[in-house]
Amino acid sequence: MNIINTIINMGPSVMMPIIFFILALIFGVKVGKAFKAGMLVGIGFEGINLVIGLLLNSLGPAAEAMVARFGLNLTVVDPGWPVGATIGWGSPIVPFVVFGGLLINLLLLVFNLTKTVNIDIFNYWHFLLTGGVIYAITDNVVIASIGALIHFVIAIIIADKTAPKIQEAYDLKGVSFAHATSAMYVPIGVATNWIIEKIPGLNKIDANPDLITKKFGIMGEPLTLGTILGALLGVLAGFNITEIMILAIKVASVMVLLPAMINVLVEGLVTVRDAAEATLKKKFPNREFYIGLDTALLIGDPAILATGLLMIPAALLLAIILPGNKVLPFVDLASLVFLIPMVSPYCRKNMFRIFVTGLVVITLVLYIGTDIAPYYTMAAETANVALPQGVDSSTQMANLVGGATTPVGWIIIKLASILK
Structure with a gap:
């Protein structure tokens, strides 16, 4: 556990x-090329974290002001x-x-039941959270561990199924x-798009950023979309x-810097990926392998970022109008963008369809959060x-982004609560 904690505490930029x-x-x-590839991945992650930090720190006060x-x-x-x-x-x-x-990941690979080598260890917390909630209900380590691992396996299966479309x-x-959070919403994106x-009429709406740029020039570019959406949130x-x-x-x-940071990371990733592909094809000529990574690599897409920003006021509106909802969207408002990156390819990168999917996802999250809050x-x-400072002691908690508030979680x- 000391080894695991040391690795986790390093964060993705070092790990x-x-x-x-x-x-x-x-x-x-x-060795030299391997060092450069590893460092580029680390520098890319650090750059991504810096830019995401800028986004979250900028949107945090705006989200709090909207709530008030x-x-x-x-x-x-x-x-x-x-x-x-x-x-x-x-x-x-x-x-x-x-x-x-x-x-489990190793066994699935050995028996050719998965293509994904999931090295995104930090984000194990998503299905660990599901297990943590189960443990709180059952006080049973075995049941809680099995629940978390089921969530893990489902995420691996979805990763395999979605990889070709997402890669393209x-x-x-x-x-x-x-x-174990983003992947769980892919079926919802598929259903909404269908x-x-x-x-x-609705099927004719095409809000693809590339198409918008072609039609409206500078008005459709990411920097302009970011400026308009940032100003709207400020208002x-x-x-x-x-x-x-x-x-x-x-x-x-x-909107401009995040794709550039992702490109740095991908430059390092390509070196390892190409070497892995060449080596594995020699030993396993009829097999294909994927490296399982964090969805932070996907949110730099203009369609994802722009839609994620629009989801902030939408989440607050839904919290007001949905009957029976008790969840107050707050800290995770700035992180809503992480709910939608894997649904985008199934919605043709159409911001209108992604946004509608986002509304469905947020509705489910609010009701699930209300249900599991105790x-x-x-x-x-x-x-x-502990509860955040200044929050009444009778208040309960449930976050918007995390495995426990997904439909699968x-x-x-x-199901685990039945075995209590």
């Missing part, structure tokens, strides 16, 4: 260069994904689930995304003109996570 350097050496890359301005008074607060990660990594099931997940859409060869295709937050302009520039900066709060207490939690 990934080490992993990719070792992988490169295993696949026959020379709309006068929301709900009894389940969203403390953000960092609390979810703390619950996941702080639960007693960690050693069983982490080593169990690695073993994002021009990322040889990777997949066993993300329904829209059947509705006359909704009630900012003054100076604050609106600052937010608009920061959001535009993210258990989620118990799980937080088990992991020694909820189903696993409800």
Whole structure:
């Protein structure tokens, strides 16, 4: 556990260069080239984290201002994904689930039941969170561990199934995304896109950023979309003109800088991927392998970022109008973009279809969060996570981004609760 905690605490920017350097050496890359590839991956992750940090830090105050301005008074607060990660990594099931997940992934690879080598260890917290909530309900390590590992296997299956389409859409060869939150919403994206295709008029709406750029020139470019959306969010937050302009520039900066940081990471990834492909094809000529990575690589797409920004006021509106909802969207408002990157290819990168999918996803998340809030709060207490400062002690918790509030996580939690 000390070894695992040390690796996790390093963060992706340190962990990934080490992993990719070792992988490169295993696949026959020379030391110098392997070092460069690993460092490019690390630098890319650091750049992505810096830009995402800029986005979250910029949108955080705007989201808080919107919550205050709309006068929301709900009894389940969203403390953000960092609390979810703390619950996941702080639960007693960690050693069983982490080593169990690695073993299951290895066995699936050996028996040719998966193509994904999931090295996205930090994001194990998504299915660990599902297990953490189950443990809070059942007080049973075995049941909680099995629930978390089922969630893990489902994510691996979806990663395999979605990899070809995602690779083509994002021009990322040889990777997949066993993300136990984002992956769970792919079926919803497929279903939503199918329904829209059947509705006359709606099926003609094409809000693809590339098409918008062709039609409207500079008005359709990511920097312009970012400026407009940033200013819109500032207005909704009630900012003054100076604050609106600052937010608009920061959001535009993210729209331009994030793809550039992803390109740096991909440059290092390509070296390892090509070496792995050549080596594995010699030993397994009839097999294909994917490297499982974080969906942070996908959110730099203009369609994803722009739609994610629009989902912030939409989430607040849904929280107000949905009957029976008790969840107050708060800290995770700025992270809603992580719910939709894997659905985009199935919605043809059409922002209208992605947005409609996002509305369905947020609706489900709010109701699931309302339902599991008592258990989620118990799980937080088990992991020694306190309510955010200034929040009433009678308030419960449930985050918007995390495995426990996905439909799959909820189903696993409800089934496990029967065995209590």
